[in-house]
Amino acid sequence: MIITLIFLLLQLLASLSMGSLNCPTDEAIPPQFHLVRECQRASADDALSLENTSSFEDCANLARELHGLALNYAPGGPTRHRNMFIQSNHGSHGRILRSRLTVFEQPAEFFNCHVLQCPQNSTFGGMVNDSRFDYYSLHGRPTTLRNYSCVPEVGLFLVYTNPSSYLNASLQCSNSSEFSGSLAHIASESRTRALSQWLMDFNRKSRPVLEAKPMPIIFLAYVGLAFNRTTSLNAHDFRNAQHESLICFLYRAWDVGHPALGQQKANESCVALTPQGTWHALSCERQLPFICEIFTASPRSWKHEAELDIGPNSVAKCRND
Incomplete structure (x- = not known):
């Protein structure tokens, strides 16, 4: 754990010398009831x-x-x-x-x-x-949407089962006329665990039922994390939908072999969540379900x-x- 923290701090210091990370600050307005x-x-x-x-x-x-x-x-x-x-x-x-x-x-x-x-x-x-x-x-x-879900102590989310590219998924979340939101933020253990469990529960409920049309089973779902070669500062600088760098956060849930390095990374720069609580980096053109987060x-x-x-x-x- 200490080695991981030192590695992340070195990443942060190196990136600060290269440019802006747009990290969240303690001066942010606390959520209002x-x-x-x-x-x-x-x-x-x-x-x-x-x-x-x-x-x-x-x-x-x-x-x-x-x-x-x-x-x-x-x-x-x-x-x-x-x-x-x-x-x-x-x-x-x-x-x-x-x-x-x-x-x-x-x-x-x-x-x-x-x-x-x-x-x-x-x-x-x-x-x-x-x-x-x-x-x-x-x-x-409350939003007029009737099919959104509450993840206790985390927030309100909406899963779209119709597959889409990362760009179209992002636009659908941010440009909705029914709610204000973005692709889901997952850069914390509580969020990754809660949303992956939600996907697991969703899949369990969606399994075929007698004379009922089953919903598609979700093995990967786009979330708000992507690498952009034109704005990212180094190879670890994935950013969320609010343009905050992953380097600002201590938590990681990369699956084995993710993210890829070198030229392959350029083709696998968008992130999807699995029901097992891991992150996969993959092609942004891949058609996948996606998770929108409804803003407070x-x-x-x-x-x-x-x-x-x-x-x-x-x-x-x-x-x-």
């Missing part, structure tokens, strides 16, 4: 954490630390101390129900901050009217007043009482 639903909360059955925090920012910081993609937060105050939607359940029935359930079976009663693995999808099927809470997501209002909403792109998804009846009830 955007208010999506007032007076509603998402199910916290599979929450990453249930806590009591003194402020929304403390709750958001906890969510960032745990790589949560959404959260419920109860701001407190005189008008938000009880759930106005279940007034009929107050009294003896409410006390009996509360005493029979554990603390973690009724998180809304005991915790004001719920850090969630994934955001709600476009149907908001898991939402509960609760005037004590508001619901926030890194992705803002940026502060500039999210307009609270124009895009807040208020949900059925919840805000009217909250604001009128």
Whole structure:
């Protein structure tokens, strides 16, 4: 491990003397949680954490630390101390129900901050009217796409099974009218492992079923990593869809014999992920499925007043009482 780190540091120092790597910096704006639903909360059955925090920012910081993609937060105050939607359940029935359930079976009663693995999808099927809470997501209002997948603690992704060249795959991800995104970023162990497991699960679900048309099995899928002789600084300078160099990152998952060297590398300069969690360098003209990553909403792109998804009846009830 130490030898690997020294080798990567030497690569980085050599490349810095040759030009810009466009590495991500610590000064980057931390991911922002955007208010999506007032007076509603998402199910916290599979929450990453249930806590009591003194402020929304403390709750958001906890969510960032745990790589949560959404959260419920109860701001407190005189008008938000009880759930106005279940007034009929107050009294003896409410006390009996509360005493029979554990603390973690009724998180809304005991915790004001719920850090969630994934955001709600476009149907908001898991939402509960609760005037004590508001619901926030890194992705803002959900995309209208219905076939995207959430990889918990990583992000939202969309797999295209129709084969395409690397260039066309990249353009389809970045120019979509339905979402803002790019070919998936994989330069970390957590991302490579999670996405390869996702491919494995996808293949398992897609195997032939009686009288059902099977989906194609994916053995390789393009992701956002490629070598460009005109912009790369040295033989190890693969770059992701954001033009950040692989030299900036410590993680590698190259399969045996990848990437190729010398003249062969010029013909095998795009990267695909395998279900086994390895990277293959291959010809960019090869027709393969590909994985798009859906970006989180940026502060500039999210307009609270124009895009807040208020949900059925919840805000009217909250604001009128």
